[in-house]
Amino acid sequence: MIIGVYGRIGSGKTTFCNYLRTKGFYVINGDKISREILMPGKLGLSQVIDAFGTQFLNADGTLNRKKLGDYVFSNPDGLQLLNAITHPLITAKVKEQIDAHPRQHIVIEGAVLYATDILKFCQKTVVTTSDVALKRIMARDLLTEEEAKNRINAQEIYEQADFIIENNGTLPEFYQKIDRMLENIL
Numbered sequence: 074m075i076i077g078v079y080g081r082i083g084s085g086k087t088t089f090c091n092y093l094r095t096k097g098f099y100v101i102n103g104d105k106i107s108r109e110i111l112m113p114g115k116l117g118l119s120q121v122i123d124a125f126g127t128q129f130l131n132a133d134g135t136l137n138r139k140k141l142g143d144y145v146f147s148n149p150d151g152l153q154l155l156n157a158i159t160h161p162l163i164t165a166k167v168k169e170q171i172d173a174h175p176r177q178h179i180v181i182e183g184a185v186l187y188a189t190d191i192l193k194f195c196q197k198t199v200v201t202t203s204d205v206a207l208k209r210i211m212a213r214d215l216l217t218e219e220e221a222k223n224r225i226n227a228q229e230i231y232e233q234a235d236f237i238i239e240n241n242g243t244l245p246e247f248y249q250k251i252d253r254m255l256e257n258i259l
Contacts, residue, residue, distance in 0.1 A: 077195035079186035085240035103183030
């Protein structure tokens with residue numbers, strides 16, 4: 074069973090996946106993969122710098138993720154170009170990990186699951202939602218309200234999943250919702 078979980082930034086995707094890890098699921102983290110493909114020496118970083126310029130590099134040759142994020146989350150054409158570069162690379166890495174763990178239950182965490190070909194690997198999909206995401210990401214990522222809103226609004230989320238799980242209450246309440254979903258799936 075492969076479950077894809079997506080949702081806007083700060084909606085609880087990582088919490089959802091960490092909980093499924095305790096239930097024996099192998100977790101594939103799309104955000105982690107996106108960071109890996111943008112490391113020095115990787116094709117993704119080379120393509121991003123070719124497209125956006127060296128002004129998005131730190132002095133040590135690493136990607137200045139904050140600067141690039143500020144740019145693309147306030148510039149839809151920039152975000153579209155970044156996605157065109159990174160999404161195929163992320164999808165290929167996800168496929169590699171699925172192939173390496175064929176007998177396990179797998180959950181794939183990806184903020185933009187519907188915007189990639191990763192969706193075709195999933196038997197079930199879950200979207201996490203939260204009315205308190207803005208406050209969460211401002212505190213977690215040390216963003217201004219405007220920066221946080223830009224990042225939330227830049228993520229086009231299709232609530233067409235098999236399950237929609239709201240994450241507005243306590244952690245135990247969120248876990249109960251996940252358990253009910255698992256009962257329906259497994």
